[in-house]
Amino acid sequence: MNDSPQKKAVSFKTIAEHHAGQRIDNFLMRELKNVPRSHVYRIIRKGEVRVNKKRVKPANKLAFGDVVRIPPIHIALIDPAIASKLLLKQLEQVVVLEDEHLLVINKPTGLAVHAGSNIPIGLIEAMRQLRPELPYLELAHRLDRSTSGLVLLAKTRQALQDLHTLFKTCGIDKRYLTLVAGQWQGGVKHIKNELLREQSRRKKIQVKAGGKIAESIFTPRKYYSDSTLLEVKLLTGRMHQIRTQLAHLGQPVIGDDQYGDFSLNRQYKKSHGIKRLFLHAYHVKCRLPTLGQAYNIEIPLANDLQKALNSELF
Structure with missing residues (x-):
């Protein structure tokens, strides 16, 4: 690793056709591979990044032929992480x-x-x-x-x-399997509420008025003595959506160490071998609108989760 401070000169990048439509923050994070995300957002916010000589916001999208000014970067050069x-x-x-x-x-x-x-x-x-x-x-x-x-x-x-x-227009069918505490009552439930980040804990979400609309459809797949296996179809894709909505309903995901029942998690870990969040994205169905290619992909429950369900204690 070379951790001595370095200064990169200002550079200008002309947007090629295959980068058109990309957000400026995503473009910069790909161009500046070893620069922390926080630093990328800082130089955008301070106006050091310009597109066609104008200030931009992180969500602004690039067009073919745009000229992006990338300022000198004052950071320690860190060798890229290599996957094992x-x-x-x-x-x-x-x-x-x-x-x-x-x-x-x-x-x-x-x-x-x-x-x-x-x-x-x-x-x-x-x-x-x-x-x-x-x-x-x-x-x-x-x-x-x-x-x-x-x-x-x-x-x-x-x-x-x-x-x-597709994600913005609910044009993709994305489903999960999850195990929740308690017996699910009432059959299929269509849950729609508002989710908001907690001010004191930015990585935790709560159901609260004024947040972003979140919609999910919960369908019971199998009942156990003290828990229920659910299929969840997402109609929106908010951060921690499934986990937050289920916790709000009083039936948190087993193994959830942020929104769940901690004593129950310990119990399931000891008795059923569930050592992590019981949430698995198992199904995606969609058709790419421009390219026309259709996909219908389904995978089985993760081995560790299926093994827990197969135990004699369930």
């Missing part, structure tokens, strides 16, 4: 589907989708190392670090734009 051979081998084994548009991964629990504070490498960085021949590879959506299951990576700019359109 073990991680790369594991990810090679969990590729569910790959074609000219998408790369679909069955993400293992415990792996963040991207690098961040105290997380040197995530799924997207590791997959770029695993597929160095791909000129373009981007996350189409996020999945909590503790959640396992399907993650879609776009191999082209158009595929990414199509997926973003």
